[in-house]
Amino acid sequence: MLHSSFFSQSCYLIFFFLITIAPLGTSCSTILSGISNDIIDQTCEKCANQSIILSYSLCSTSLQAIPVSHATNLQGLALIALELALQNxxxxxxxxxxxxxxxxxxxxxxxxxxDCFQLYTDAAWTIAHSLGAFLSENYEITKTWTSGVMETAATCQEGFGEKKGGVSPLTKENYNLFQLCGIALCIIHMFTLAVPS
Known part of the structure; x- marks a missing residue:
């Protein structure tokens, strides 16, 4: 499928991006050896502790499923979380x-x-552009747009509840998009705090 192909290509882009930001003369093994093996667990635990709405389990399971996430840093994890949101x-x-x-x-x-179809069409466009903004180091724009996508998921879910007894057939999808964007925001926040101003 198109989105799977795009996601696979994006993983290569993330790996290339992480290698190119390393200092000249730094070997790949040096880069990878300096990265904590449990960065995913530590990051997801911090995000879950900082917010009552973020799920440690979903964060950990989602990020662990992407092989490149085991050999990256906070910047790479933020990109992966945004990619997962786009795939969702x-x-x-x-x-x-x-x-x-x-x-x-x-x-x-x-x-x-x-209504949800239009909301998700806009969300996919917004996440794709958020990825571009993040790669261009426009972190505030990325955070603003990603927050907007969280609202999209909530709006889609709430629409079905406007009728008594209404049940959304997209509850899982809305929850996952909301969570993945929240996780991305948390990681971006952690990353930007570590970046010298």
Whole structure:
């Protein structure tokens, strides 16, 4: 699928980016040996402790699933979290298209799904541009846009609740997008605190 291919290419971009920011004359093994093996656990624990809404389990499981995350730093983890959010958004767009073709929903639910489709279309665009902003070191813009995507997930979820007894078929997807963006924001915040001004 297109998003899987894009995600794989992005992992190569992240690895290339991390290698190119190392000081000249630094070997790859030196870079990797200086990185803590448990950076994912430490980072996810800090994020979960700093915010009652962030899940340590989802953070750890999501980041651990990406092989390059085991040999990176905070900057790399932030990129990976944003990539995971983008993958979630594109996967959810595909799921919404399937649901819109289903006969299982009434007119209200279909209207909500159409709203969510537009919200997720905008979210995917925003996350893609947030990645570009992050790579350009526009961290404040990245944080603002990523916060906006968290609101997108909440808006999609809340739309179904406007009708008594309404249940969202996208609860898991909305939760995951909200969490992944929150994790990305937390890591970006941690990273920018460590960057000299």
């Amino acid at each position: 958004a594109t996967d959810t767009l595909s799921r919404i298209q399937v649901l819109l073709n289903s006969t299982d929903f009434d007119n209200f639910a279909l209207a909500c799904l159409k």
